[in-house]
Amino acid sequence: MIVRIMGEGQVEVADSHFPELNRLDDELLAELEGGDEEGFRRTLGALLDAVRRLGTPLPDDALEPSELILPGAGAALDEVREMLSDDGLIPG
Template sequence: MIVRIMGEGQVRLDDGHLPALNRLDDELLAELDSGDAAGFRRTLAALLDAVRTMGTPLPDEALEPSELILPAPDASIDEVRAMLTDDGLIPD
């Protein structure tokens, strides 16, 4: 799967990592629902760090279609809410 982190680029990520990412996504959704801004910021950073760590960066000149688009590290709560689907940021 190709994942784009807005403002950073793309990484190739094995589908086997989705369960771990879904746990972070669920935590992020709970923090959004409760209005926990500090938790939201911490979990968004953890989610993006996990994608960077588990994935393999694609060269900047590669233009692969992204199957998943994640917000930039400095995205606001409102920007992330606008990106959410029924499954959150990461599909189940």
């Protein structure tokens, strides 16, 4: 799956890594719902780090459609809330 991190670029992540990413996404959703800003920052950073670690960066000039868009590390709680679906940031 092609994942875009806003402000950074695209990364291709194998489907086999999504259970780990979904676990972090579930934590992030709980922290957002609870208004836990410190936990939100920590977990968003962990989620983005996991995508970078597990994925393969695409060249800057690649024009692949992103199947998933994640907020950048500096995103505010309200910005991320607007990006959420019922499943969180990552479907599934």
